[in-house]
Amino acid sequence: MSQAISRLLALFEGTHHHQDMSQLAALYEEIEGETTRFKGEFSIACPPGCGTCCEHFNPDITALEASLVAAYLLLEESKRPLLERLYREGVDEGPCPLYDKENPCHCTVYEVRPLICRLFGAAASLTKSGEAVFRQCKYNTEGTMPALLTFDKPVATLQSYSYALRSLDGRGVDLLSSQVRMMAEQLQFLISLLGSGDDDNPLAS
Numbered sequence: 001m002s003q004a005i006s007r008l009l010a011l012f013e014g015t016h017h018h019q020d021m022s023q024l025a026a027l028y029e030e031i032e033g034e035t036t037r038f039k040g041e042f043s044i045a046c047p048p049g050c051g052t053c054c055e056h057f058n059p060d061i062t063a064l065e066a067s068l069v070a071a072y073l074l075l076e077e078s079k080r081p082l083l084e085r086l087y088r089e090g091v092d093e094g095p096c097p098l099y100d101k102e103n104p105c106h107c108t109v110y111e112v113r114p115l116i117c118r119l120f121g122a123a124a125s126l127t128k129s130g131e132a133v134f135r136q137c138k139y140n141t142e143g144t145m146p147a148l149l150t151f152d153k154p155v156a157t158l159q160s161y162s163y164a165l166r167s168l169d170g171r172g173v174d175l176l177s178s179q180v181r182m183m184a185e186q187l188q189f190l191i192s193l194l195g196s197g198d199d200d201n202p203l204a205s
């Protein structure tokens with residue numbers, strides 16, 4: 001589990017957000033293990049420094065995923081300008097509003113990035129006929145991953161993880177920019193309650 005997620009879970013201890021975020025964190029951890037294994041087994045890698053997919057993509061995410069991103073933006077001091085920019089500019093068209101071309105890591109919320117960002121170019125997906133395949137990312141022109149893979153044994157797919165994600169949260173999906181703004185507004189109220197009257201609470205201002 002990333003250090004940022006551990007910190008956020010500790011801060012929300014005792015709230016219903018803690019249980020929901022813990023389940024999401026466990027799913028992300030499972031995906032981290034599976035995608036690492038999958039990429040290693042099939043020699044799949046992105047070219048160093050590549051972030052082209054994020055330049056063309058404002059992902060659809062669930063409200064639960066957005067709550068983790070929003071909590072990160074609200075509670076990590078250095079990230080507050082990103083949230084202010086989301087409020088100010090809206091940014092519903094690609095590139096992803098959390099993508100930073102100048103940053104070598106590119107993703108400004110990497111530790112809490114949503115599920116699709118963890119799986120894109122790193123997992124198999126199901127075709128319309130239900131066959132698991134892996135296809136090279138269309139932005140990869142450097143041949144750092146196989147063009148096409150099929151499998152003779154069951155593999156985890158983008159769809160299977162999407163179902164697992166949706167089973168944690170029945171509120172549907174929306175664009176990252178809209179979802180994160182909405183969840184930040186909801187969390188701000190909770191944070192103000194958690195931070196009041198307790199000098200030992202790290203959320204206290």
Ligand code: SF4
Pocket residue numbers: 053054057058059096097098099100106107108109110113114117
């Ligand atoms: S959240 Fe991060 S990884 Fe996901 S699309 Fe945006 S910049 Fe890319």
